[in-house]
Amino acid sequence: ILNVEQSPQSLHVQEGDSTNFTCSFPSSNFYALHWYRWETAKSPEALFVMTLNGDEKKKGRISATLNTKEGYSYLYIKGSQPEDSATYLCAPRGGGADGLTFGKGTHLIIQP
Amino acid sequence: KAGVTQTPRYLIKTRGQQVTLSCSPISGHRSVSWYQQTPGQGLQFLFEYFSETQRNKGNFPGRFSGRQFSNSRSEMNVSTLELGDSALYLCASSPSAGATGYTFGSGTRLTVV
Numbered sequence: 001i002l003n004v005e006q007s008p009q010s011l012h013v014q015e016g017d018s019t020n021f022t023c024s025f026p027s028s029n030f031y032a033l034h035w036y037r038w039e040t041a042k043s044p045e046a047l048f049v050m051t052l053n054g055d056e057k058k059k060g061r062i063s064a065t066l067n068t069k070e071g072y073s074y075l076y077i078k079g080s081q082p083e084d085s086a087t088y089l090c091a092p093r094g095g096g097a098d099g100l101t102f103g104k105g106t107h108l109i110i111q112p
Numbered sequence: 113k114a115g116v117t118q119t120p121r122y123l124i125k126t127r128g129q130q131v132t133l134s135c136s137p138i139s140g141h142r143s144v145s146w147y148q149q150t151p152g153q154g155l156q157f158l159f160e161y162f163s164e165t166q167r168n169k170g171n172f173p174g175r176f177s178g179r180q181f182s183n184s185r186s187e188m189n190v191s192t193l194e195l196g197d198s199a200l201y202l203c204a205s206s207p208s209a210g211a212t213g214y215t216f217g218s219g220t221r222l223t224v225v
Contacts, residue, residue, distance in 0.1 A: 032211060034213060034214070036213075043116075043202070043216035043217060043218050043219065044155075044202070044204075044214075044216045045216075046213025046214060046215065047213075048213075049211065049212055049213050051211070089155065091155075099145055099157035099159070099160045099168045099170060100145070100157055100214075101157060102147075102154055102155040102156070102157075103154070104154045105154065
């Protein structure tokens with residue numbers, strides 16, 4: 001079972017501002033890092049799956065970077081919109097017989 | 113394309129009873145994972161199946177079990193229910209295990225009284 005830390009726990013951001021948050025995980029035995037967005041009353045939605053050190057992925061205004069050597073990933077949201085309000089979860093996966101280990105998430109609220 | 117379907121959506125059971133939850137993955141997806149979500153613990157991994165074989169198992173007691181059928185549909189069973197088993201149970205499917213993102217179902221909300 002991996003120790004996954006996400007910070008901050010919650011975040012209030014003004015509409016139009018950009019923001020970012022962090023996922024920290026053990027760097028040993030790394031296989032992949034997943035990011036999900038979970039909106040209230042919906043199911044978690046996959047954003048990115050990253051595997052290589054230095055990976056950068058982008059989906060619209062959302063992007064993510066990965067550092068497997070030091071064990072962290074950043075998620076960036078550019079020009080936040082109200083529909084970005086959600087909990088953002090990261091989940092590393094080790095190379096052994098473990099499934100995804102989810103962090104507790106960053107709860108993002110965009111204020112109009 | 114139909115999404116991941118979980119049944120039932122809501123369930124109320126009494127302590128000591130057993131329960132079976134069902135998950136139908138997206139057509140063509142062979143990997144099915146189960147997660148328990150509680151307010152205090154967040155999303156916790158239960159188990160993962162691929163082509164009818166349990167590949168991974170989380171840190172849950174033996175009362176929690178599952179299986180996957182040849183059509184990739186999966187069931188999870190909880191025996192001798194305890195109050196602490198009250199949670200949202202989510203199923204997720206993927207074409208392969210771990211290398212691609214998972215598609216989650218809407219979940220089954222289990223309440224144990």
